[in-house]
Amino acid sequence: MAHELTRRLIDAAVTAIRDHADELTGLDQAIGDGDHGINMKRGFDAIADAPELKTLPLGDALQKAGMTLVMKVGGASGPLFGSLLMAMGKAVPGDPTQGEQVQAMLAEGIAAVKKRGKSDAGEKTMLDVLVPVGETLAGELSRHASAKETLAGLCRAADAALERTRPMKASKGRASFLGDRSIGHLDPGARSSQLLIHAVCDAVAESLPA
Amino acid sequence: MAHELTRRLIDAAVTAIRDHADELTGLDQAIGDGDHGINMKRGFDAIADAPELKTLPLGDALQKAGMTLVMKVGGASGPLFGSLLMAMGKAVPGDPTQGEQVQAMLAEGIAAVKKRGKSDAGEKTMLDVLVPVGETLAGELSRHASAKETLAGLCRAADAALERTRPMKASKGRASFLGDRSIGHLDPGARSSQLLIHAVCDAVAESLPA
Amino acid sequence: MKKFINAVDRVLTESLRGFGAAHSDIVRVQMEPTFVARADAPVKGKVALISGGGSGHEPLHAGFVGRGMLDAACPGQVFTSCTPDQMAAAAQAVDGGAGVLFIVKNYAGDVMNFEMAADMIGGDQATVITNDDVAVEDSTYTTGRRGVAGTVVVEKMVGAAADKGADLAACKALGERVNKATRSMGVALTSCTVPAAGRPTFQLGEDEIEMGVGIHGEPGRKRVKLESADAIANTLMHAIETDLKPKAGAPALLLVNGFGGTPLMELYLMYDAARRYCEGRNIKVARSLVGNYTTSLEMAGCSLTLTALDDELTKLWDHPVRTAALRWGV
């Protein structure tokens, strides 16, 4: 039995990465080693190739998807996006139905990325999108915004956060080897995080009662 | 004591090769391995660097210049141009003063090239300039042409002979590996031979009584 | 992109299959999870050495699997570190009962994947992280320095020690000592093209070179105008010497490593230039290695590596080795 939300989210995420793989690789050519899009696509292709994922409750699906990324991607993004999804999945055994559950999931995921990457926001990495998005979610929930407003707010937060990675100087990941020359470029992992946030928000928005 | 004719001839030959080294290399890039100009220049630079040559009677100078080419050039052109000059030098112990002596010299030189190269006219090589020039010299002498006329005739013969190498298919030297693809290009060694003929004729013409 | 390939997603497996067939006397290639192991693994009672990382640096690491060097290598996708399942499977296959030492180049991805593998494996294991690239400033607040061609020296010397019976703790300590005694820096004349990307990683002008380039075509310290071989060698050696501070007159190993697209003729010319630098600075070149050992696909360029030697390290360097890419004494 297909889990409708799981299916929608997986399809949306896979499509977002596939459609932008080339662009992600281009970003990584500028300040890395030119494989980020290839890596993410290999991982999300493997997720797409595992139809059984779509039959699971979201929590289990996330854990398995995260493990798939760890085993298929390699590089920095494999363990990091893998840890993100695994930790999120572990935080919610079933299907999240409440904003607070989603917030807890994201917080666990971000904590796992920080631990795995020995990194934090401000170092020009994927965390520079994930952390502000997590804060925005907390803010929207505390002001009791509507689901629709919240989703739109998360997307805006992701867009702004992505753009803020441009002037940053990298201190983690491959771009850190560049020192000052990392300044002036978007971080590839931040871009893929922002793409995934959009994909997820759009998929959730579609499933909202009109 | 400098031998005036020897000096003039050496200077003219050296200048001709140096001025056209790049062009000769270009011709060799098309149907060979792109080193003919470099090779010839290395050889004639070595001749220029041996001032004692200029103090010798032409026959001795030619022999030594030929040996210099053999030791400094390598490739096909080293043994071939070396053998040409050595044989010419051997044929005339002193300084040639008569057309017949020059003709005999050239004939010996050409014979040496044929023997060393196991080749003959018609194979798209330097011989395709040297052989017709030798024949023209014989013709001019038998019709008792003036020295000036003879020199002009040799240059015209060299020019026409060079051009005739273009449609030829190479059967000797590196260009022969190309088969039909050698057609349509001047032979580099033919071009350097034609350049040397011009240089020699011009130098001799200058030394003629006005 | 002009490469000998059938399909970009089969480059790695076809190449490894060829490697395994060409060197079946020395290695066994295992697929899914993918690793290359000594043909005679596990070697009972010997510490097992495992390295790995992105492909595209050949012969690193698979070319160094064999007696006197590695027990296994885990090749990741091109320029992408391998995954934890590969490392775990390799460890299981080559562990001879004396523990497993991972030799890892210092990149965020490599380190994280090896950490995850270590979590999965359990048992006696340790890790040495190489970070010999002086082009990158070291700092505890950053990822630190990259591991580059000096990794070959670490693998060779620790491989020799393991072959001679050193235990896991001694192998780890030695690896860290060799890494500390080793510094490298590289320069690129051209870019390289990752097959799956299909276009060059970076662009250099007709008269530009990338000083301090990494082994994935990562930009380095700065882009400068092409200089003479002597000037380039002096820049690299000066950076290395300043950082390593070798003792006056002490012996050293000089490694000139080609990045893949530079002819041997030029590598020996660079060796000559680097050696003259050493002579001028009272560094005694006691051992040498010149060739393509840690490449970046078809990138033109090279790196210089200097390892400060002592008697022990010299003996370990000279110890017999029999791998696809490095062979002496056996």
Add this chain to the structure above:
Amino acid sequence: MKKFINAVDRVLTESLRGFGAAHSDIVRVQMEPTFVARADAPVKGKVALISGGGSGHEPLHAGFVGRGMLDAACPGQVFTSCTPDQMAAAAQAVDGGAGVLFIVKNYAGDVMNFEMAADMIGGDQATVITNDDVAVEDSTYTTGRRGVAGTVVVEKMVGAAADKGADLAACKALGERVNKATRSMGVALTSCTVPAAGRPTFQLGEDEIEMGVGIHGEPGRKRVKLESADAIANTLMHAIETDLKPKAGAPALLLVNGFGGTPLMELYLMYDAARRYCEGRNIKVARSLVGNYTTSLEMAGCSLTLTALDDELTKLWDHPVRTAALRWGV
């Protein structure tokens, strides 16, 4: 042109000086006249093997000087055969009293210069001319076929025979036999640049390859569109097989030779493709060699070589060799 050089006219001497210093345990480099000799030459009572030719094909030939292979190599200028004085000086230095065998690749220049040297030397000497390149049509009315990477196989096997004590006549006969049992063909993906010329020898479009290229970047059979590795390997192997006509099921040596600019990863992939061709045609690949052995500066591309083996040739191939570029069994 971006190369590691100080001055175009010093490339050769500086590179050779580096080579000599890096391998002082194996070779001695002599300048003016220039040659590379075994460090322990002359070896008394052994036939001395000498090869030579234009530089730019490194490690050929200097990288094959040492026990079990060549006694001396005479490096000419880049892509220009060496001169007779070099050969004569080398012969004098390494002749151990059992005669000298010259191994010469079939190019007009190489052959003529070695002939002139032979005239100068006198004494016991013989010549083997290699001409393994099937890309070029053979004919007694032309220069015939070029000698390419198969020369390495000839040098290895004759070197082994000489090491085992074969006399001059036997070495010459063996060299001719190995040459006859060996066929090669190459393909270029890019051109190369002779340092003194400063510009590429030829131009290839972004999707073009030169099928049947020579080792000096000479044009080959034809220029075709880039194809898959399998298709290219099949074209080369088919031409080789058609010409060599190996006996069904008989053992063969498969050599995949890189031209300098192609990564090892792709060479092993080509080896995999060529090997699959052999399997499909009932050719048993009993011995293999993959790497850059007869290069054309930084040209991207490779050649495939097949040598039909028998017990004697296989043993000679396996015989110990200790040179800068090829080493096993010692």
